[in-house]
Amino acid sequence: MAFDVESSKPLTAIVIGTGFSGLGMAVGLKKAGIDSFVILERAAAVGGTWRDNHYPGCACDVQSHLYSFSFEPNPEWTRRYARQPEIEAYLQKAANKYALMQHVRFGANVVEARFDEGAALWQVKTADGRVFSAQMLISGMGGLSNPAYPKLPGIEHFRGKAFHSAAWDHSYDLAGKRVAVIGTGASAIQFVPQIVGQVAQLDLYQRTPPWIVPKPDRPISETERHWFKRLPLLQRFFRLGIYCAMETRVLGFVLNPKLMLLVQKLALSHIARQIKAPELRKKVTPDYTIGCKRVLISNDYYPALTRANVDVVTDAIREVREHSIITNDGIERPIDAIIYGTGFSIQTMIPRGMMFGRKGVDLVDVWTQGPQAYLGAAVPGFPNLFMLMGPNTGLGHTSQVYMIESQIHYVLDCLRTMRRQGAAAVEVRPEVYQRFNEGLQKQLVNTIWASGCKSWYVNDNGRNTTLWPGFTFRFRSKTRRFKASDYVLEKAPASVIA
Ligand SMILES: Cc1cc2nc3c(=O)[nH]c(=O)nc-3n(C[C@H](O)[C@H](O)[C@H](O)COP(=O)(O)OP(=O)(O)OC[C@H]3O[C@@H](n4cnc5c(N)ncnc54)[C@H](O)[C@@H]3O)c2cc1C
Numbered sequence: 001m002a003f004d005v006e007s008s009k010p011l012t013a014i015v016i017g018t019g020f021s022g023l024g025m026a027v028g029l030k031k032a033g034i035d036s037f038v039i040l041e042r043a044a045a046v047g048g049t050w051r052d053n054h055y056p057g058c059a060c061d062v063q064s065h066l067y068s069f070s071f072e073p074n075p076e077w078t079r080r081y082a083r084q085p086e087i088e089a090y091l092q093k094a095a096n097k098y099a100l101m102q103h104v105r106f107g108a109n110v111v112e113a114r115f116d117e118g119a120a121l122w123q124v125k126t127a128d129g130r131v132f133s134a135q136m137l138i139s140g141m142g143g144l145s146n147p148a149y150p151k152l153p154g155i156e157h158f159r160g161k162a163f164h165s166a167a168w169d170h171s172y173d174l175a176g177k178r179v180a181v182i183g184t185g186a187s188a189i190q191f192v193p194q195i196v197g198q199v200a201q202l203d204l205y206q207r208t209p210p211w212i213v214p215k216p217d218r219p220i221s222e223t224e225r226h227w228f229k230r231l232p233l234l235q236r237f238f239r240l241g242i243y244c245a246m247e248t249r250v251l252g253f254v255l256n257p258k259l260m261l262l263v264q265k266l267a268l269s270h271i272a273r274q275i276k277a278p279e280l281r282k283k284v285t286p287d288y289t290i291g292c293k294r295v296l297i298s299n300d301y302y303p304a305l306t307r308a309n310v311d312v313v314t315d316a317i318r319e320v321r322e323h324s325i326i327t328n329d330g331i332e333r334p335i336d337a338i339i340y341g342t343g344f345s346i347q348t349m350i351p352r353g354m355m356f357g358r359k360g361v362d363l364v365d366v367w368t369q370g371p372q373a374y375l376g377a378a379v380p381g382f383p384n385l386f387m388l389m390g391p392n393t394g395l396g397h398t399s400q401v402y403m404i405e406s407q408i409h410y411v412l413d414c415l416r417t418m419r420r421q422g423a424a425a426v427e428v429r430p431e432v433y434q435r436f437n438e439g440l441q442k443q444l445v446n447t448i449w450a451s452g453c454k455s456w457y458v459n460d461n462g463r464n465t466t467l468w469p470g471f472t473f474r475f476r477s478k479t480r481r482f483k484a485s486d487y488v489l490e491k492a493p494a495s496v497i498a
Contacts, residue, residue, distance in 0.1 A: 010121050011134035012415075013037040015103075016110050019048020021140030021388035021404050023091060024069060027098045028408045032415065038132055039100065040124065042109035046095045048142055050088040055168040055187060056194035058084035061215075061297050065235065066242040067399045069094065073235050075228035081217045105130070113137055114356040115383060120424040120492065122384065135424065138411060139387045141349065143394060143466065148345040150182060154320040161337040165191060166344070174198045177336040180325055182317075184210055188341030189296050193304035202310045203325070203333050205317060208454070209283065211267045211290040215297035246398035250471050253291055253396055257448040264290040274302035283312050288453035294396055346456050346466060349390075357382035370459040372440075374433045374486070375479055376468070377407055383427040383490070386411045392440055393475070394457070394466040396449070402472050406479040413482035421484065424492035432486045443469040 012034050015022050018041040029037050045051050060067045064082040068074055072094050078086060095101055109127040116123055122137040147164040155162075163169045165187040178201040181188055188204070189212065196202055228235040252259035267290055275281045284305065286293075305312055315327035326332045349371060355363040358381045366379060373379050376393035377386045386407070393403045414426060444450060444464045449457050457466045468475055 010119075011036045011038060011132065013136040013138055014122060014124050014132050014134040015039045015138045015140055016124075017041060017048060017140035017142055017145075018043075018046035018091075018095070018104060019050070019140060019142050019145070020069070020091070020401050021142065021408075022048070022138075023095055023098075023100060023140075024401070024404055025138050025140055025388060025408050025411065026100045026103060027069075027071065027094070028412050030098055030100070032412050034415070037103060037134070039104045040108035040110050040126060040132065041104055041106050042127075044106050045092075046100075046104065047088045047091045048140075049144060050084055050091055052145070052166050053168075053187065054084055054088075054170075055165045055191045057190040058187070059190065059217075060087060061186065062246065062399045063242050065239045066246065067401055069401060070239075070405060072097075073228075073232065073239070075225055075232075075235055077220055078225075079217060079219050081215065110141075110354070112354060112356070113385075114360070115358060115385070117358055120383070120490065136384045136386070136411075136415065139350070139385070140389070143346050143349050143389050144344040146345050146348070147340070148342050149340055150342050152182075152317055152320045157322050158320050158338065159322040160335060162340070163338075164340040164342070172337065174337070176200045178334055179203070180205060180333070180335045180338045181341055182338060183207075183341035183343065185341055185343050186210075186294060186296055187343070189298045189301040191339075191341070193298075193300035196304045196307055196310060200309060203335065204305070204310060204312050205325075206283070206312055206314055207316075208288075208293070209286045210293060210296045211264070211286050212270060212296045212298050212301060213263065213267050214270055215299050217299070243398065243402070247471055247473070249397035252448065254443070254447045254470055257289065257291070257446075257451060260289055260291045260448055263295070267295075271302060275306055277306065280305060280312060283314055289448060289451045291396065291448040292451045292453035293455040293457075343456065350387075355382070355385070357385070369461050370463045370465040372433075372437045372465060374428045374436050375407070375410065375475075376403070377410065378428040378433070378487075380428050380430040380433050383425040386414070391465050392437075393468055395468060395472065396457075398472060403468065403475060406472075406476045410479035410482055417482050417484050418489070421489055422491060423489040425490040426484075426487040427490070428487050440469060 013029060015025050015037060018039055022039050026039055043051060059081050061081060063080050064077040074090055110124055111127045112125040114123045121133050121135060124132045147166045161172050174195050175198045177199050179199045180203045181192060182205045184206045271281055271285060313327060315329045317325055318328045319326045324332050324334045350363055352362060352364040361381055366381060371391035373387060373390045376390040388404055388407050418426060447469055449464055449467060458464050
C-alpha cells in the first residue's frame with residue numbers, strides 16, 4: 001500500500017482545496033482534536049476563489065458580514081461588499097490563526113483518488129507523483145474553480161493577447177487597446193466598468209443580458225468598525241439581520257415566482273435610470289423572468305456601457321481572425337485582446353478519470369443524469385468521500401459559506417459517529433440517496449430556475465444539478481446530525497486493525 005511519504009501510517013483525512021471549504025473543514029478538524037490530515041492544494045497559496053479572481057473590481061455580492069466564517073467574525077471589513085484583496089487576506093489570516101499552513105501541501109494537483117476496498121482507505125495521487133493515503137476524503141475543490149472557455153471558431157488563429165477573468169494578466173497594459181470582452185456574467189459586470197476608462201475600444205459580446213439590480217454598497221465607517229470590535233454581539237446581530245433579509249428572497253425564487261415580478265420592476269427602473277439610449281436599453285433588457293439566471297448587483301455597469309468607446313454586440317461570433325472578430329452580420333471588429341468573462345465549467349466539477357469508488361467505478365459514470373449527491377456530499381459506492389459545495393448546494397440568494405459550514409458540521413459529526421461505533425467506512429444507502437434527489441428535483445420543478453431560460457444551473461438533460469431549492473436553514477437542519485441509519489457502517493478490515 002502506498003502512503004503519504006511524510007507519514008508512516010494513513011491519515012485520518014485528506015482535504016482538497018484551500019478556499020472557504022477546505023480551510024473551514026481544516027479548522028473543524030483541528031477543533032475536533034484531529035491533527036492527522038493534509039490539505040492538498042494545486043496552487044501556491046491559500047484562498048481558492050479569492051486567490052484566483054483578482055481581476056479589477058472583483059468583490060463579493062453577498063455582504064461580507066455574512067459572507068465569512070461564523071466562527072471567525074471580522075469587525076474590520078471596510079465595505080459592505082468587501083473587495084477581493086480583503087477577502088483573500090481574511091482567508092490567509094484564518095489559515096495562519098488556526099495553524100493550518102503546516103497541513104497544506106502546495107503544488108499538489110490531485111489527479112486521481114481511488115478507494116481501496118481491502119484497506120478501507122482513499123489513495124490520492126497528485127500530478128507530481130506524490131501519493132497520500134487516508135480514511136476520509138473531503139473535497140473542497142469548489143464549483144467555480146475551473147474557468148470555462150467558449151468554443152470560438154478560428155480562435156487558434158488569434159495573434160493578440162487573451163486571458164480569462166479568473167486568470168487576469170495584470171502585466172498586460174490595457175491602455176489604448178481595442179478589447180473584446182466575451183460574456184456578461186457576474187465577473188464581466190465587475191471588471192468592465194474598471195477597464196472601460198483605459199481602453200481605446202471595448203466590444204462587449206453578449207449572448208444573454210443578465211438582470212441587474214442596484215448594489216447597496218458603501219464603506220463601513222471607522223466608528224461602525226470600532227463598535228463591531230467593542231461589541232461582538234452587535235456584529236452577530238448585524239450578521240443575523242443580513243441573513244434573515246437574504247433568506248426572504250427564497251419566497252420569490254422557490255415558493256411564489258410571481259413575487260419576482262416586483263424585483264423585475266426594480267431592475268427595469270434601474271435600466272431606465274442609468275441608460276437613456278432606447279437601442280442600448282433594449283439590448284440590455286432580458287427577455288426571461290428575473291431570477292431564472294443569477295441576479296446580479298451593480299451600480300456602475302450600465303453607465304460604463306453608455307460610454308462612446310463601448311459597443312454592446314449581440315450578434316453571435318462567426319469567426320475569430322488573427323487580429324479581429326467577425327460576427328454573423330458580417331461586421332469585422334479589429335482587436336488587440338480578448339478577455340473571457342465566461343465563467344466556470346460547473347457541470348464537470350469532478351472530471352472523468354479522477355474519482356474512483358468501489359470496484360474502480362468512475363464517479364462520472366454514476367452520474368449519468370449529471371452530478372447528484374446526498375446532502376450535496378455523499379454518493380453510494382464512494383465510502384468515506386464527502387464533497388463540500390457538491391451537487392445542489394449552490395445558492396442564488398445568500399452566502400455560500402453558510403452551506404459550506406453546514407456540511408463541515410455534518411462531516412465532523414460523521415467522524416464522531418464512526419469513532420463511537422468503531423466504523424472504518426460509511427457509505428450512504430442507495431435508497432436514501434435516490435429518495436433525497438428525487439425529492440430535490442420535484443421541488444425544483446416549480447421554481448423560478450425552471451421558468452424557461454438557459455442557465456448554468458441546469459445541465460443538458462434539463463436537470464438542475466447546482467442549486468439548493470429552498471431556505472438554507474432547512475439544509476442546516478438536515479445536516480445538523482449525521483444519521484447513521486442513512487448509511488451502511490463497516491467495521492475496520494482485519495488487516496487494518498492488525
Ligand atoms: C468571482 C466570484 C465571486 C463570488 N462571490 C460570491 C459571493 O459574493 N457570495 C457567495 O456566496 N459566493 C460567491 N462566489 C462563489 C464562491 O465560489 C464560493 O462562495 C466559495 O468561495 C467557494 O469556496 P470553495 O472552497 O468551495 O471553492 P474555491 O474557493 O473554488 O476553492 C477550491 C480550491 O480547490 C483547489 N483545487 C481545485 N481542484 C483541485 C485539484 N484537483 N487538486 C488540488 N486542488 C484543487 C483550487 O485551487 C482552490 O484553491 C463567488 C465566486 C466567484 C468566482
